[in-house]
Amino acid sequence: MNQLTSLKIALIHDYLFEYGGAERVLEAIHEIWPKARLYTAFVDWAWVRKNKKSWLRWSIKESWFSRVPAHKQLCSPLRFLAPWIWENFDLRAYDLVISSSAWFICKGVIVHPGALHFCYCHTPPRYLYGYPESGRQNCLTRFYGRLVNPFMRRYDFLTSKRVDYFICNSRNVQQRIKKFYQREAKVIYPPVTITKPPLKTQKPKIDYYLMVNRLVGPKRVDLAIEACKKLALNLKIVGEGKAESALKALASSDPHIEFLGYLDDQQLAALYQNCRAVLYLAEEEDFGITPVEAMSFGKPVIALRSGGITESVVDGKTGFFIERPNLDELIEALKKFNLNFSKIKPAACLRQAQKFSKERFKKELVSFVASKIHQLEAK
Secondary structure, eight states: OHHHHTSOEEEEESOBSOOSHHHHHHHHHHHHSTTSEEEESOBOHHHHHHHOGGGGGSOEEEOGGGGSTTHHHHTTTTGGGHHHHHTTSOOTTOSEEEEEESTTOGGGOOOOTTOEEEEEESOSOGGGTTOOOSSOOOHHHHHHHHHHHHHHHHHHHHHHTTOSEEEESSHHHHHHHHHHHOOOEEEOOOOBOOOOOOSSOOOOSSOEEEEESOOSGGGOHHHHHHHHHHHTOEEEEEOOOTTHHHHHHHHTTOTTEEEEEOOOHHHHHHHHHHOSEEEEOOTTBSOOSHHHHHHHTTOOEEEEOOBGGGGTOOBTTTEEEESSSOHHHHHHHHHHHHHSGGGSOHHHHHHHHGGGBHHHHHHHHHHHHHHHHHHHHHO
């Protein structure tokens, strides 16, 4: 770490208006370098003041795009402006740039010739490479995508060449980076705050299942709602998103289904602590932090065997997989889980979660960055 303290460091992140896995990674990186300035396309300051007041103490520089009226709503249709957003930042003062990049391609920033650019890539943009997206597509958006996405794919590929070293959150994303960018990437699993279990294991006061994720199509919250309605199982859903209204309509005021919206970590911890299990049904998930959070509380996970989730949940030991996003299959998995509930040991879940601690993430990230700088200095 000593060789990094003398460097002037900038952090880059797509945008700030929600708190998901990418933002948790960004927080951990910022904890390593708390004096680093963060450059981002825009910030939803009202959301930050309500939900993440600690970010108000960060040094943050927004792009010119933040001055565009309704920029939050327009960031998707105006995604073709990404090159002019990121290339407009002046990063000449920095020796080291660390980008946290996914949807909005913030790895496209330009650093001066003597600087190094490390990109923590959460995934190549899903909308460019055929992976399930968060929004519904009508005829107009599909037509727009056919016009814009070829340009954006070329830009995405070209910006991958600006990165000196790629880091990614899973072997799943590592393979995507190799396929689409023809680049190697170092896997450093994202950080999860490991919560110590209680001294005594208590039976939950309310026998419920829990879902924690953005309320968007690929997360398949709809499957969980339908299964829990049919089996009369209690389900608590934490999160916000574009599909919230449709999901509430699907629940049809069923007394077993409860939507809780956004919750802070303390409120969320209480829900993890007392739930029966966590349902995680996301399609082609990049990695998925929620299952690890669940296991850190000694809780099993019922998950769709898809994407990076297979790198954290151990089938039969820390949870159960379903093979397809299919209602009948999920119903059978819930029945199977109820019959085998006692076979999933909280201690096994906790041991698995400890492999993904924040301390481990920080140590591995600093070690990787320092090793590459050392290699260059040794030449």
